[in-house]
Structure formats: C-alpha cells, structure tokens
Amino acid sequence: MQNEINIPGILDAVRKVGDTFLKNYKKNPIPQSMDELLRQLEDFDTLCLTSLKEDLSLEFPNIPWNIGDEFDTESQRNPTGQHEYWLCDAMDGAIQYLQHIAGWTINLALIRDGKPLFSVIYDPLANEMFWAKDGEGAFMNDKELKISNKTDLAVMLAVFEYGHQDKSNNHLNGKIGSTVTKLLDNFGIVRNYGPHGLQLAYVAAGRIDLFIQEDLDTYNWIAGLLIAKEAGAEILTTDGKSWKWGSENLLVAQKTAAEKYLSIKSKI
Incomplete structure (x- = not known):
C-alpha cells in the first residue's frame, strides 16, 4: 500500500492509452452485428488494460486490477474484498466510439478500503483530463474545478x-x-x-x-x-x-x- 501516489505518472498512463484510441478513431467500420460489436468491445478492454498495466506495474506492482463490467449488475453492489485495487472502465461511451460519435473517455479509479482514493477521466477529443484525490480537490488539466452556483x-x-x-x-x-x-x-x-x-x-x-x-x-x-x-x-x-x-x-x-x-x- 502506498499513502502517496505518483499522480503525474498515472495521468500520463491514462493519456497514453486514450491517445492511442484517438489515433484509430473513425478508422474502423461501424459494427453491423452483435458479434462484431462484442468483439470490438473486448478488444478495447484488452488494449486498455495491457497498456495501463505496462505503464503502472513498475510503480504499483502489488495493486490488482478489476475491469468494471457494467453489464454485471450483481458485481456492482459491493466493492471487492481487496484492500486496494485499480477499477478500470476501458472506455466509457464505447458505443459512441464505435458509432464514430464524440463522447467517449478512459476512466480509472484507485479503490482503497471500499471507496475511491484517486480517479481520472480522460477525454482525448477535447484534450481534457479530469482527476481528483480524496480530500485534495478536483481538477481539469491544471485548473481546479468548482461546481455551478446557479439558483434558477x-x-x-x-x-x-x-x-x-x-x-x-x-x-x-x-x-x-x-x-x-x-x-x-x-x-x-x-x-x-x-x-x-x-x-x-x-x-x-x-x-x-x-x-x-x-x-x-x-x-x-x-x-x-x-x-x-x-x-x-x-x-x-x-x-x-x-x-x-x-x-x-x-x-x-x-x-x-x-x-x-x-x-x-x-x-x-
């Protein structure tokens, strides 16, 4: 377990895989069957997890990985029994990516004691990296984030x-x-x-x-x-x-x- 984490290193790893997807955006045909769609989604998971593990394993060799399967309702009711683990959404908005539509990101969270300690959401098309560490604020790239103050x-x-x-x-x-x-x-x-x-x-x-x-x-x-x-x-x-x-x-x-x-x- 690490009390301090290398935030720039994590952000760089997420940016790297996001930019890899960006290079191939709109280059593959839109899936025309369920088999094609599922195959491409599986490829996304493999590419994303392989890249992130390669870049983060040296600094975080003992932290296990969990690909969050959003189709598995039951697994989402509780955190895993592990003290600490990476929870990776290989591509949030993957259907948009496959349909050649904007609105897809790479999401990664570090879970510790059943709650997120650190998380990052990278939007390659907008070049916007949203991230936060528990108790230390939220940021987009280097700008601190604050919610709206509308009343109407x-x-x-x-x-x-x-x-x-x-x-x-x-x-x-x-x-x-x-x-x-x-x-x-x-x-x-x-x-x-x-x-x-x-x-x-x-x-x-x-x-x-x-x-x-x-x-x-x-x-x-x-x-x-x-x-x-x-x-x-x-x-x-x-x-x-x-x-x-x-x-x-x-x-x-x-x-x-x-x-x-x-x-x-x-x-x-």
Whole structure:
C-alpha cells in the first residue's frame, strides 16, 4: 500500500492509452452485428488494460486490477474484498466510439478500503483530463474545478442516464420515464449525453447542474463521483439520502439544484 501516489505518472498512463484510441478513431467500420460489436468491445478492454498495466506495474506492482463490467449488475453492489485495487472502465461511451460519435473517455479509479482514493477521466477529443484525490480537490488539466452556483431552474442543465439492467420486469422503464418527465417539467434544459463518468465530471466543472439515474450503475459512476464530490457537489440517492456503494440510483448536483429537485419530487 502506498499513502502517496505518483499522480503525474498515472495521468500520463491514462493519456497514453486514450491517445492511442484517438489515433484509430473513425478508422474502423461501424459494427453491423452483435458479434462484431462484442468483439470490438473486448478488444478495447484488452488494449486498455495491457497498456495501463505496462505503464503502472513498475510503480504499483502489488495493486490488482478489476475491469468494471457494467453489464454485471450483481458485481456492482459491493466493492471487492481487496484492500486496494485499480477499477478500470476501458472506455466509457464505447458505443459512441464505435458509432464514430464524440463522447467517449478512459476512466480509472484507485479503490482503497471500499471507496475511491484517486480517479481520472480522460477525454482525448477535447484534450481534457479530469482527476481528483480524496480530500485534495478536483481538477481539469491544471485548473481546479468548482461546481455551478446557479439558483434558477430555467437556466439549469439537467441530464438523465440509465444502465444495462433487464428492465422488462422491474418497472425501471416506468420509473425512468417519470423522472425524465419531472426534469422536462421543471428544468430549462434536459439532455441525455452518454458517457456517465464524463457527465459527472461536467457537474464538477459547472457545465452540468444535475445528473440523475434511477438504476444501479456503480462502475460507470465511481470515477466521476470522486471528481464531483471534490468539486463540491452533493452525492445522493434520488430520495435525498447519502449515496453509498451499491445504492440503486444516483443524484449528483450542486446543492440548490438537488434541493429543488427533491422538493419537486416530494410534492408528487
């Protein structure tokens, strides 16, 4: 275990693999079958993990790796039993990458004692590196991040997301629809963008005022949660409780936006 970590070294490793993906962006045909899609997603995982392990193993030889499988709902309910490990989302927004659309990132988090100690989200297209260390603030490249201070819902940007669970028998589609309706009825601007972690980093940067998701998606959230928290955002469930690993939903916002959304919800 290392109390101090080489932050520039981690950022360089993430930048390296992100820029490798950038060089090949839009050069491969868009997948036309499920087999093609799954094969390319597996290739992403292999390339990303191989590159990061190669660059980080000398300094962190004893820290194990976990590729966060966002399709595996059960594994996301609790952190692993390991004291410390890397949690890697090889590409958040991989479908956008495959479809030749902007909105994909490389996400990496160092988990210690069941919570993120350090996380980074790299957007190669924008050349923006969002990162945070627990208790030490959040940054984009070298600029410290602070959340928005808006108070008027009419000029707030709210975003909604959803995960990959089977929603056919658990009423999640209805719940998501109800949440989107609340947003449309009350917030001036409502969007769905795609890369979960990047949107949480955008909350930290004041670009998004509220992020909400009604289903479990821990692996997609975890890197962005630390960045948003360190920039001053509220990290809650959609009923206003403190978010914990395994919570079934997520509300991340600046304080005014969170309070106003929860007030709207309580009246319905």
